[in-house]
Amino acid sequence: MSPTQWDLPVELCCRPMAFVTLTGLDVVYNAVHRAVWDAFCANRRADRVPISFKVLPGDHEYPKCRPKRTSYEWYIPKGILKTGWMNKHLNLVPALVVVFYELDWDEPQWKEKQSECATRVEIVRQSLQGRNTKVAVVLIQKKTPLPPGEDVIASERAAALCNACELSGKSLFVLPHTDHLVGYIIRLENAFYEHAQTYYYTEIRRVKSHKEFLNKTTHQLLFVRHQFKIAFFSELKQDTQNALKNYRTAYNLVHELRAHETNILEIKTMAGFINYKICRLCFQHNTPLDAIAQFRKHIDLCKKKIGSAELSFEHAAWMSKQFQAFGDLFDEAIKLGLTAIQTQNPGFYYQQAAYYAQERKQLAKSLCNHEASVMYPNPDPLETQTGVLDFYGQRSWRQGILSFDLSDPEKEKVGVLAIQLKERNVAHSEIIITLLSNAVAQFKKYKCPRMKSHLMVQMGEEYYYAKDYTKALKLLDYVMCDYRSEGWWTLLTSILTTALKCSYLMAQLKDYITYSLELLGRASTLKDDQKSRIEKNLINVLMNESPDPEPDCDIFAGKTAQKLWADRISLAGSNIFTIGVQDFVPFVQCKAKFHAPSFHVDVPVEFDIYLKADCPHPIRFSKLCVSFNNQEYNQFCVIEEASKANEVLENPTQGKMCLVPGKTRKLLFKFVAKTEDVGKKIEITSVDLALGNETGRCVVLNWQGGGGDAASSQEALQAARSFKRRPKLPDNEVHWDSIIIQASTMIISRVPNISVHLQHEPPALTNEMYCLVVTVQSHEKTQIRDVKLTAGLKPGQDANLTQKTHVTLHGTELCDESYPALLTDIPVGDLHPGEQLEKMLYVRCGTVGSRMFLVYVSYLINTTAEEKEIVCKCHKDETVTIETVFPFDVAVKFVSTKFEHLERVYADIPFLLMTDLLSASPWALTVVSSELQLAPSMTTVDQLESQVDNVVLQTGESASECFCLRCPSLGNVEGGVATGHYIISWKRTSAMENIPVIRTVITLPHVIVENIPLHVNADLPSFGRVRESLPVKYHLQNKTDFVQDVEISVEPSDAFMFSGLKQIRLPAQAFYSYQYFCQATGSTHG
């Protein structure tokens, strides 16, 4: 955008820098000069002193200085600040003029050169007559200078040159053209900067000195002007603290001026300028709160200074600009590191600027509505001779006139007219939209999503006013969902109304229909008459006709729109619009509900579609179809009515296809599920409701899943919370809120009509072939086919069980590791109604514990559902838990030949092994046989034949055997000597003949074998007779390799009489046995 009257001038907004001109540099043809100039101006970083340089020819004419006023007595100022003043001091009047001159100290023609240089300085001085501008000379030298004081010629000649040029020594510089150019230049410009500061200091003093001549009555304007100038010079001097102080004084002085309709604009303009400077400096000093406070004060002071009512839009424009400029300053400060907050950020100022811009537009609209015949005045009262105003904020047709009375009312009228006509051409909307979009960018940054949405709505509306309907729709459409999701229906309705207008004016069919659908819906807060109108339009559109124009539309745009709609009709063709409703709130609500969470495959799946219209008049739909995740069912769930387009209106209350407002319509659907879908979920993926006709225009409302739109989840929540009693309705009607969407159902298999019976005798015994009798009986009315049995260990139990459980159908042979734990799909054949079959199953459990067994019977049956033949697969399962126990306990003990308990056995001495088999089974057991398998280290004394063959043991009974064994000497064996195995062959007594016998092997315990040196064996008769002799024979056996001395003494008891040697001493040979006889005679008492 080109700068407008209200934009702040560039020279006000820039940062003032000391102005220094460089002369005598030929930057075009002289490479050395070019390098010098580049060093001054190229790549100036922030750490360099703030100077603005300009290269000018030596004979440049500077602005003439007006003769100094000696008295202000008769002087009446014509305005506050001249328009050219700031620019003059920024870009035209230098603080310092530098004369560059190539001259080395050892120049042979020194005299001539010196006088030429002096002449140049003189020319510059001439041009600056009357100004305090400083002059400095820089000598560009080829040689590197010697250190100060060493070059005698140099100091002599320097003094001479200063003299010739009337310069102080401080204003003469040497610039050796050597390698370190930039370093020299930086030193030079620092020196220049000091000179410039001195200059601005004297300027400030000069302006201040005027003060004493001024008086409060006639020179009020000058007070402001001078104060402003002081502040501005302070800024040039980079003394921002003083600048701020002086601007503040100036600001107060501006408001002390007598304000009148004629000068109010000038006062406001200047107040605006000064305020801008103050705020800018406050931000620069990092005191943003001061800036904000100043701005608020400024606005409060100026808000009511509207000025001429005929030009009140000017005030709005000015206010808008004030806010915008402050917003810009604020934003700039943030970019430099200031932190803003949510409630205090530039966005608010842009927003306010936009409000004033809107106000300006409104005012302009009412004030500038001249007839087309009103011509722009000629000559143009807004033209001035120079093309610019002399003073800021004055009227071009009465510049410099201070009188409050209008000297020429006619001229004034023409001027006002000119301004008004000009205002008419301003692109207000463009200004407003720019400001709003600035604000949007800010609010986005400061976490204000709702403020952002609000501003975007305003932008959209502004685009609508500016007739850019595409952009308007884009913005409105973008923010609609925010208001919808938060349930602000009033605001949503307002936005939709504008959007509907836009889509009407562009004849955008789909948008027009969408917005209409929502404006008719329950989220819309429109009155019924409005809704009626929209519904009528919607029906018209669906019948391929033009809708009536929307109210309050621009007349011209409305005409265009009518043409567009007419074109749309002639272009009739593919006019089917599918609109997804999940993102908005249409006027038809839909809920789908399966009757049950699951259906057996042989009964039809039933569900209802509930529809409810919220529009004011009944509406007819043409088609309803439901889609499923298995698309094969789609064909069964379609309702269609072949109605002609014109019937839509004629017969509105009849038929299934008509929705009466507020009434819930229930539509029942039924279909038979496919047998392949048993165990699967059937889901309604979408419901499509078509309004209108395919010959005209057709809108398909598409609900995802089982219905529901953008607002329904919240409504469902509210309904669930509510404990309000709903009024009773007739039986066939339901409350909309009480319908809960059920969009999916499971298809489950047909209920089996067979019985599965298990017969067995628990518990199972370890390792036996446990018999399980499965009886299957059919109760079906027809034959069942393909009966299959799956039986065995139920999967999903302990993995070790699988290893230790084996199942077989053949009980005649023992099963081993290779048999599975579960037999699957054993074909059993067909069964007629009532027939039953039996199947034996043998299970072998290798470990004790409980197991779950599964018996699963599946079959096929032909049946009908809804007159449709289907083959159903049914199945029934039974599980049973079977405990496995040990059949018996085996106890083994070692005893001596005298049946005395032995801890250990003695080498070569016979002993007895006794086994004791205790039945633990609740069922009778038959011990078929037993067998003792001796370890090689053991020998038997007599025959090892089983003593328990074919013994039947009842629960708790035991069977014992005894074997006489001997263990040869083996030396000392750690842990004892292995004995061998005891093998029992057994079966259940009740088991059938062909059931194999089970061999249970028991490992016998180890026994400790001990060597003894002497073995005594007494040979006693089993009985004696009184008074008869009883021969007692003792065998003594030496088990050692050596001859032993043995002393034997016999101590008879009193009951016996004794004969034979009572005491004997004899040597016993190794491995030799002795027999020793003695006789005793005795009697027993009692």
Add this chain to the structure above:
Amino acid sequence: MAVCIAVIAKENYPLYIRSTPTENELRFHYMVHTSLDVVDEKISAMGKALVDQRELYLGLLYPTEDYKVYGYVTNSKVKFVMVVDSSNTALRDNEIRSMFRKLHNSYTDVMCNPFYNPGDRIQSSGSVSLSRAFDNMVTSMMIQVC
């Protein structure tokens, strides 16, 4: 004194909103809606402060040229927003605070009514007597001149 009074549900949809009938109603709706930005921010800044020590009054939410918007949030995150004319200097923080407290009490009465279903819009609910007391109280706040 107040030009607009609004009650906003926890989920940020309006439960009740009333503004001076002479003014542009929509403008106040927008104003209340945008003020929720600040309310949200203030609530999240409060964080998990001790519930019984929490200050319910949120103070001035944001100033516009013509109006001041104040906020208040109950422990169940129901918000009250009040818009006051900027020129009305008689209303100071304390007055606003007590107005909010009155509003809160009145709202509590509505909640205690067994016929009110929490979350329903107060104005639009079927029973008239339900919201009448609340409505009257709001009316008194809106016309009463300090």
